[in-house]
Amino acid sequence: MLKKGNKLYSILTGSCPRCHEEGMYLDKNPYHLGKIYKMHERCSTCELKYKIEPSFFYGAMYVSYGVGIAFSIAAFVIAKLIIGTTLINTFIAIILTLIVFMPLIMRVSRNIWINLFITYNANAVKKKS
Numbered sequence: 001m002l003k004k005g006n007k008l009y010s011i012l013t014g015s016c017p018r019c020h021e022e023g024m025y026l027d028k029n030p031y032h033l034g035k036i037y038k039m040h041e042r043c044s045t046c047e048l049k050y051k052i053e054p055s056f057f058y059g060a061m062y063v064s065y066g067v068g069i070a071f072s073i074a075a076f077v078i079a080k081l082i083i084g085t086t087l088i089n090t091f092i093a094i095i096l097t098l099i100v101f102m103p104l105i106m107r108v109s110r111n112i113w114i115n116l117f118i119t120y121n122a123n124a125v126k127k128k129s
């Protein structure tokens with residue numbers, strides 16, 4: 001399922017959306033909070049400029065809303081329907097889930113956002129060599 005050429009590969013690994021050869025971020029670990037937004041200027045393999053236009057990644061906020069809802073629903077199902085906690089504890093579980101997974105949600109949202117605009121191109125790798 002997770003092979004190069006699949007958008008899901010780029011979204012989950014944070015790799016370049018065009019060539020899938022290398023990571024977009026300076027630090028792969030999203031939990032190093034000081035570097036969470038630090039990205040390479042360009043992909044060194046296919047030379048894709050990640051920030052297509054100024055403030056490009058502001059659009060990822062729309063995506064992060066949806067991703068946050070997905071995490072909230074998962075937390076709700078686990079806390080309320082599987083474990084069977086009270087309603088107030090379920091809300092606390094949802095809030096804690098959103099806080100704990102916030103860096104991950106932001107990264108995934110950026111990856112989804114850039115993958116909406118750029119498609120995989122296997123020939124992009126060969127361009128440089």
Ligand SMILES: [Zn+2]
Nearest residue numbers: 016019043046
């Ligand atoms: Zn690339």
